[in-house]
Amino acid sequence: MLISLNRSAPMLVLSKEGISSTVTAVSKAAGLICWKDILHISLAKVGWDTLVELTVSRSEHYMPVIKKKLSAMAVSGIQDAAGNLQIFLTASELDMDANKLFEIIQDYQKKIAG
Numbered sequence: 001m002l003i004s005l006n007r008s009a010p011m012l013v014l015s016k017e018g019i020s021s022t023v024t025a026v027s028k029a030a031g032l033i034c035w036k037d038i039l040h041i042s043l044a045k046v047g048w049d050t051l052v053e054l055t056v057s058r059s060e061h062y063m064p065v066i067k068k069k070l071s072a073m074a075v076s077g078i079q080d081a082a083g084n085l086q087i088f089l090t091a092s093e094l095d096m097d098a099n100k101l102f103e104i105i106q107d108y109q110k111k112i113a114g
Contacts, residue, residue, distance in 0.1 A: 011093055012101075014108045019054070023093040026078060029069035030062050030087055035109060037061075039084060043102055050098035051088040052105060059085050 013020045018034040021027035033056055040055040056062060062085055066075055078086055091101040 012089070014105065016112050019089075019105070021089055023090050024088055025070060026066060026075070027087050027089055029066040030056075030085075031065060033062070033087065035112065038109070041102065041105055041109070043098055044088065046088065049090055049092055051090050052098060052102050054085075054087045054089065055080070056085040056087055059083050 009022075011022050018032050018036075018038070019027075020032050027033075033054060037056050037058045038054050039057050040053075042053050042055075044051050044053040059079055063075070063079075066078075080086055089101065089105075091098040094101065
């Protein structure tokens with residue numbers, strides 16, 4: 001569990017079930033993102049920030065929840081050509097480096113898988 005000092009609730013929670021995050025609007029709206037649905041984790045440079053990108057399957061499960069909480073403009077373009085969701089996590093909200101966040105998520109995923 002990673003916690004920001006300015007908030008009492010964790011902004012990112014890694015559990016046996018998956019990832020819950022409030023570091024971006026889409027990640028917050030998605031709710032729990034199950035490990036079994038995460039196809040790929042990578043780093044992506046977006047503007048001035050480096051983000052952790054989750055490629056998530058089962059868009060038919062997540063999109064209705066995300067659309068219900070966000071405007072159509074906010075969810076435009078979050079699906080790739082294969083219909084998978086691209087959900088970004090910013091490390092800057094957690095006051096840490098994106099590479100470190102990426103490592104933590106990958107290490108945790110390996111730990112629960114193995």
